[in-house]
Amino acid sequence: MALIEALVASAVLGIGLVAATRLTLYTLNTASDTRQHTLALTLALDAMDCHQSGRSGCPLQTSVKIQGTTYSLQSQLQMRPGLALEDLQVRVQWPAVGPALGAVGVGLGAGSPGQAQPRIGELVLHSSRDAVPAWLGVSLP
Numbered sequence: 001m002a003l004i005e006a007l008v009a010s011a012v013l014g015i016g017l018v019a020a021t022r023l024t025l026y027t028l029n030t031a032s033d034t035r036q037h038t039l040a041l042t043l044a045l046d047a048m049d050c051h052q053s054g055r056s057g058c059p060l061q062t063s064v065k066i067q068g069t070t071y072s073l074q075s076q077l078q079m080r081p082g083l084a085l086e087d088l089q090v091r092v093q094w095p096a097v098g099p100a101l102g103a104v105g106v107g108l109g110a111g112s113p114g115q116a117q118p119r120i121g122e123l124v125l126h127s128s129r130d131a132v133p134a135w136l137g138v139s140l141p
Contacts, residue, residue: 041123044125086131088126
């Protein structure tokens with residue numbers, strides 16, 4: 001009887017350890033995704049500020065490697081017809097780490113069973129600015 005109790009106790013302990021391990025992996029993946037998203041947002045806001053200020057020399061496409069992750073930045077500037085406005089769009093893409101959270105079976109390719117498909121993280125910011133030069137509205141006293 002004691003042997004059966006020991007087997008049941010070890011099975012319950014094993015299930016608890018597996019659950020704790022899965023929770024730890026989920027937490028690490030979430031922390032990594034959050035860090036990557038925060039870095040991408042910082043890069044996108046810097047690029048947006050550069051374009052909003054109207055400075056020359058703001059790159060439309062660039063690639064930045066931070067902490068082992070390569071972030072690809074793409075900016076678009078488009079004039080609105082009939083208005084003195086420019087629409088700004090900044091897109092940041094990066095290879096995400098780990099499987100998609102909360103999804104079952106994600107990460108397996110449909111055409112290639114057993115091989116993981118790389119996930120791509122993406123962040124897009126939109127804004128507008130006036131196309132009128134800053135010096136136009138300035139008058140001297």
